[in-house]
Amino acid sequence: MAEARAEPAEPRPEDLYRVIKLIRRFEERAIDLVRSGDIAGGIHPCLGEEAVSAGICAALRLDDVLLPQHRGHGHVLAKGIDPGALLAELTGRTTGINRGRGGSLHPTDLNVGVLAATAPLGHNGPQAVGAAWAFAQDGTDRVAVGIFGDGAVNQGALLESFNVAALWQVPVIFVCENNQYATSLPVERAIAGSIPARAAAFGIPGGTYDGQDPEIVYRATAAAVARARSGGGPTFLEFSTYRFDVHHTFEYKAGLRYRDADEIALWRARDPVELQGERIPAGLRTQIDEEIESLLDAAELFALDGPKPDPDHAFDYLYSGGVRPRDPAGVRAPADPEKPASPEE
Amino acid sequence: MPLLSYLRAINRALGDEMERDSSVFVTGEDIRYALSNTTNGLFDRFGPERVLETGAIEQAMANFAIGAAMAGRRPVVEYQQPFLAMLVFEPIVNQGNKMLLMSGGQATVPVTFLVLSGWRSGWGAQHSDQPHSVFVHYGVKSVMPATPTDAYGLLTTAIRDDDPVMVFAPLGAHSIRENVVYADLAPVPLGVGRVHREGSDVTVVAVGHRVADALAVADDLAGEVSVEVFDPRTLYPFDWDGLAESLDKTGRLLVVDDSNRFCGFAAEIVATAAEEMHLVARPRRITRADGAVVGCLPELDVALQPCREQLAIAIREIAKSDR
Numbered sequence: 001m002a003e004a005r006a007e008p009a010e011p012r013p014e015d016l017y018r019v020i021k022l023i024r025r026f027e028e029r030a031i032d033l034v035r036s037g038d039i040a041g042g043i044h045p046c047l048g049e050e051a052v053s054a055g056i057c058a059a060l061r062l063d064d065v066l067l068p069q070h071r072g073h074g075h076v077l078a079k080g081i082d083p084g085a086l087l088a089e090l091t092g093r094t095t096g097i098n099r100g101r102g103g104s105l106h107p108t109d110l111n112v113g114v115l116a117a118t119a120p121l122g123h124n125g126p127q128a129v130g131a132a133w134a135f136a137q138d139g140t141d142r143v144a145v146g147i148f149g150d151g152a153v154n155q156g157a158l159l160e161s162f163n164v165a166a167l168w169q170v171p172v173i174f175v176c177e178n179n180q181y182a183t184s185l186p187v188e189r190a191i192a193g194s195i196p197a198r199a200a201a202f203g204i205p206g207g208t209y210d211g212q213d214p215e216i217v218y219r220a221t222a223a224a225v226a227r228a229r230s231g232g233g234p235t236f237l238e239f240s241t242y243r244f245d246v247h248h249t250f251e252y253k254a255g256l257r258y259r260d261a262d263e264i265a266l267w268r269a270r271d272p273v274e275l276q277g278e279r280i281p282a283g284l285r286t287q288i289d290e291e292i293e294s295l296l297d298a299a300e301l302f303a304l305d306g307p308k309p310d311p312d313h314a315f316d317y318l319y320s321g322g323v324r325p326r327d328p329a330g331v332r333a334p335a336d337p338e339k340p341a342s343p344e345e
Numbered sequence: 346m347p348l349l350s351y352l353r354a355i356n357r358a359l360g361d362e363m364e365r366d367s368s369v370f371v372t373g374e375d376i377r378y379a380l381s382n383t384t385n386g387l388f389d390r391f392g393p394e395r396v397l398e399t400g401a402i403e404q405a406m407a408n409f410a411i412g413a414a415m416a417g418r419r420p421v422v423e424y425q426q427p428f429l430a431m432l433v434f435e436p437i438v439n440q441g442n443k444m445l446l447m448s449g450g451q452a453t454v455p456v457t458f459l460v461l462s463g464w465r466s467g468w469g470a471q472h473s474d475q476p477h478s479v480f481v482h483y484g485v486k487s488v489m490p491a492t493p494t495d496a497y498g499l500l501t502t503a504i505r506d507d508d509p510v511m512v513f514a515p516l517g518a519h520s521i522r523e524n525v526v527y528a529d530l531a532p533v534p535l536g537v538g539r540v541h542r543e544g545s546d547v548t549v550v551a552v553g554h555r556v557a558d559a560l561a562v563a564d565d566l567a568g569e570v571s572v573e574v575f576d577p578r579t580l581y582p583f584d585w586d587g588l589a590e591s592l593d594k595t596g597r598l599l600v601v602d603d604s605n606r607f608c609g610f611a612a613e614i615v616a617t618a619a620e621e622m623h624l625v626a627r628p629r630r631i632t633r634a635d636g637a638v639v640g641c642l643p644e645l646d647v648a649l650q651p652c653r654e655q656l657a658i659a660i661r662e663i664a665k666s667d668r
Contacts, residue, residue, distance in 0.1 A: 067412070098449030108448035115415055116452060118440055126405040127440070130412025130420075137394060137418075144412070157436070160405030317450040318484065320507035325484065326585065328621065 048244030051272035055217025080112035084299035093306030122155030151182025171228035199236030211239030242267035373423030473640030491556035498533030517554030538584035544573035596625035
């Protein structure tokens with residue numbers, strides 16, 4: 001994989017804009033598909049946080065790996081997951097990137113370095129450390145990035161992983177995408193001390209950066225990547241950002257009020273789409289916007305055209321090597337006798 | 346023939362697999378000096394990068410192992426105490442064991458979790474649990490070897506398996522020794538039981554150190570009741586065909602298991618046999634008591650755990666009873 005090892009060139013402003021806008025429109029369309037019932041269960045939209053994804057992934061090679069958490073659509077799109085395959089995943093199709101078994105929360109694509117996406121907060125940190133440790137042992141200069149929110153920074157598993165990452169100088173980058181709220185709990189009522197100071201206590205350098213500006217995010221990440229590649233060990237990056245919309249789409253029904261309108265307006269004034277959009281010529285911006293709409297039109301068609309999994313495949317992928325759980329009478333609902341079983345592949 | 350102990354068998358399997366496959370590494374606490382006697386000599390043979398000693402950071406290291414496994418390694422994580430396996434229940438059950446499914450078949454997680462479990466008299470209430478029932482409930486592949494040969498063979502298979510596997514090595518079995526020919530030690534496939542003793546009247550299902558109890562009682566009752574001792578060896582996936590074959594012959598079932606009774610491993614065996622297999626008498630199980638807490642005073646502990654007297658009484662009753 002020669003091209004996977006090529007160090008990415010410094011992104012042009014329009015490259016970053018394109019990724020930000022792709023994520024923005026992907027999320028808006030996905031919310032529509034939640035409302036229409038095409039996406040079961042809902043999503044955790046990352047509206048407002050797109051610059052973090054765009055900036056981080058611009059600094060990564062294809063063979064570097066990313067381990068996101070629940071609000072991960074932006075991260076995995078920026079890393080290179082195909083929007084159509086991701087949307088097919090969200091809508092539960094066998095054409096989805098994980099054949100419909102990962103859904104919104106767990107998109108994985110080993111071909112573009114999305115190693116795993118896990119929900120329990122902070123557990124992806126030590127997983128990233130393990131992967132990065134293995135890369136270094138292999139003699140490569142690959143880097144692993146674990147991305148979590150402010151809600152994860154008090155988790156024991158994550159804090160424990162800082163210890164080994166620093167002790168063994170593992171090429172890992174811990175990213176805290178601080179969107180100011182863990183669901184409804186604001187940072188100031190949840191977190192004692194500073195966030196990067198947690199890592200600093202273990203000897204891990206880092207800092208807090210503006211997460212609305214993708215160029216700042218890119219530069220901070222590129223420096224951390226260079227450190228990791230050269231054997232300098234882990235880095236901790238906190239990016240300050242804001243979730244413009246809900247924690248999860250169930251909030252549209254729940255109607256929680258834990259943030260005031262002034263605060264939301266203050267952050268919306270620093271919308272990364274506008275911030276980065278103003279850095280490129282208007283004509284180019286319009287052209288990119290149109291390209292993204294056609295791309296997402298095609299993605300949506302591809303997604304909704306895909307087949308849903310056959311219930312006969314409910315036991316697939318639980319174990320490697322084709323091992324399946326036992327299936328005696330009474331375990332599953334009876335199959336529809338009219339419908340022949342179909343292969344999944 | 347050399348005499349191989351249970352712990353030396355584990356040690357030998359680890360060493361052989363590390364020799365055979367450079368992606369295998371061991372991690373855990375106090376493994377450099379082999380406090381639990383499973384990693385003797387491995388640090389000197391393979392160095393600090395293959396014998397990764399850590400402090401008490403179990404949740405991080407369970408996840409670390411999962412991450413390393415997804416990056417091509419075959420980690421073995423040792424827990425010297427059963428409660429440590431409970432501390433990492435989340436990463437094992439909810440992370441490692443679900444990655445393959447969540448990734449639609451892309452990400453394999455070949456991690457072996459080696460748990461030295463069971464009764465430690467005098468260590469207090471927190472060191473003596475036998476937690477295999479909760480892991481098999483969640484469908485994590487799990488084994489509990491009864492003999493040194495099986496300890497070698499099942500651990501070897503666990504390491505080579507592409508999924509997470511729990512290897513429960515109960516303390517009650519650690520003192521077991523066996524004459525072996527080293528060249529005959531071989532992987533034991535998952536899901537295949539072993540008939541330790543053939544019989545025609547009653548099938549006794551036993552795992553771990555309870556196999557030795559079952560064999561001793563079967564010997565005592567020889568001439569009176571013909572007891573077949575069936576050791577599934579793998580707790581999950583269970584060898585139902587092997588059990589059915591034995592019950593076709595005997596039609597009478599007793600399960601002895603060291604986990605707690607309520608929703609325990611033995612309950613599943615009895616339930617499935619009752620639903621699907623040939624039984625001519627009511628099946629029975631001998632287990633720890635409901636919600637048993639053991640480990641402080643031996644005098645109290647023995648009342649809450651399976652014992653050979655219970656086994657003998659139950660076997661006699663089952664042999665005589667009709668449904």
